[in-house]
Amino acid sequence: MAQKKVHLYEIDLMRAFIMLGVLSVHTVTVYASRLRDGTIAFLSVAAVHSSMHFTRESFMFITGLVLFVTYYRRPFHTLKFWWKRLTLIAVPYVVWNIAYILYGRDYGGTFGSFLAKLGHSLEVGDQGYVYYVLVSIQLYIVFPILLYGLRWLERWHAHILVGSFIFQLALMGFYHYVLIHIDYQHQWPYLLARIADRYGTFVLTYQFWFVAGGVLACHYDRVKAYVESHVALLRWLLVIGVLAMWAQYFFERFVLGYSDSHAELAETPLMIPYALVVTANMWQLGMAWAKRRTRPGWQPFSRFVMLASSTSFGIFLFQPFPLALLWHVVPHLSTPSWVTYGSLPFAILFVYFSGMLVAYLIGKVPYVAYCVGRKVQWRVNKPRPDAASTSA
Numbered sequence: 001m002a003q004k005k006v007h008l009y010e011i012d013l014m015r016a017f018i019m020l021g022v023l024s025v026h027t028v029t030v031y032a033s034r035l036r037d038g039t040i041a042f043l044s045v046a047a048v049h050s051s052m053h054f055t056r057e058s059f060m061f062i063t064g065l066v067l068f069v070t071y072y073r074r075p076f077h078t079l080k081f082w083w084k085r086l087t088l089i090a091v092p093y094v095v096w097n098i099a100y101i102l103y104g105r106d107y108g109g110t111f112g113s114f115l116a117k118l119g120h121s122l123e124v125g126d127q128g129y130v131y132y133v134l135v136s137i138q139l140y141i142v143f144p145i146l147l148y149g150l151r152w153l154e155r156w157h158a159h160i161l162v163g164s165f166i167f168q169l170a171l172m173g174f175y176h177y178v179l180i181h182i183d184y185q186h187q188w189p190y191l192l193a194r195i196a197d198r199y200g201t202f203v204l205t206y207q208f209w210f211v212a213g214g215v216l217a218c219h220y221d222r223v224k225a226y227v228e229s230h231v232a233l234l235r236w237l238l239v240i241g242v243l244a245m246w247a248q249y250f251f252e253r254f255v256l257g258y259s260d261s262h263a264e265l266a267e268t269p270l271m272i273p274y275a276l277v278v279t280a281n282m283w284q285l286g287m288a289w290a291k292r293r294t295r296p297g298w299q300p301f302s303r304f305v306m307l308a309s310s311t312s313f314g315i316f317l318f319q320p321f322p323l324a325l326l327w328h329v330v331p332h333l334s335t336p337s338w339v340t341y342g343s344l345p346f347a348i349l350f351v352y353f354s355g356m357l358v359a360y361l362i363g364k365v366p367y368v369a370y371c372v373g374r375k376v377q378w379r380v381n382k383p384r385p386d387a388a389s390t391s392a
Contacts, residue, residue: 050249054266057275068217097128
């Protein structure tokens with residue numbers, strides 16, 4: 001029997017603050033560029049930075065969760081799903097790729113070179129941070145298979161989740177610790193080399209998060225009750241996880257001899273349980289807010305959460321532009337260090353709220369709203385029944 005569609009308000013808070021986390025990661029990168037590798041300041045910031053990279057996994061998780069909550073126990077039509085979802089995401093994918101290329105002016109200056117650059121970027125997702133959009137397109141394509149698979153194998157959900165988790169650990173271990181030592185450009189078969197070269201935009205890289213979101217959607221109330229009764233455990237696991245991520249960074253830098261960029265990569269086995277714990281904590285906070293969101297004292301914050309959630313995709317797409325402004329300013333500041341780094345929170349908020357404003361304004365314009373993944377059409381004023389009868 002089909003269930004009535006429900007709105008999970010806790011996901012709105014998660015979406016809003018995961019996006020804040022994404023922008024924090026990218027803004028910290030700008031400020032860290034002022035520091036010299038090997039110094040205590042650089043290593044401290046880098047270690048903290050490495051523990052902030054859970055945002056990618058968390059976003060993939062809630063993407064899978066929302067899809068399965070929407071469709072798992074309701075009628076599903078594959079072609080209708082593809083049309084609805086792909087049009088809302090393919091349009092912004094093309095539009096913002098064009099915007100990034102034009103802004104960067106690195107396409108050769110001719111229309112032919114621009115088209116070649118655009119075609120390559122659409123294929124690999126290398127402009128801005130649209131890799132997430134490219135992965136989402138792949139997810140929408142394979143989602144019917146995942147949906148029917150979880151429906152058909154409902155009694156085996158626990159086994160599927162464990163198997164997916166183990167496979168994800170092995171995959172991340174291979175990416176992080178093995179792939180770095182392999183000459184996959186020349187020694188591997190072509191298909192494997194292409195996957196290895198661009199694993200960050202390959203849907204299989206994030207398979208556990210989609211599967212975990214799907215399994216949670218199928219057993220939502222049961223898992224929710226468990227999480228709400230083990231809040232203290234979640235907090236302790238979070239503290240342990242953060243310390244473990246910092247320890248991993250220093251181990252990889254000083255024992256394994258990895259570069260800072262490699263030691264900070266999100267594709268590590270430890271990131272899987274860590275990101276899961278962080279996401280579970282955000283989910284629990286979201287559920288706590290959802291119970292209070294309509295209370296008078298909470299309503300201003302609740303309105304902010306709903307606005308931030310509804311504009312999060314647009315914020316994500318617009319972020320390269322305010323970040324580019326920071327790259328032009330922050331590395332060249334001559335202010336005292338305490339002033340420079342004290343401005344970091346304000347820089348994060350600048351990127352966040354400028355993106356929110358642009359996404360909100362674009363989302364209000366009919367048809368143009370497709371550029372931020374929203375469907376808004378021109379309003380048609382229908383005559384009121386009393387007016388119609390009067391004119392007759």
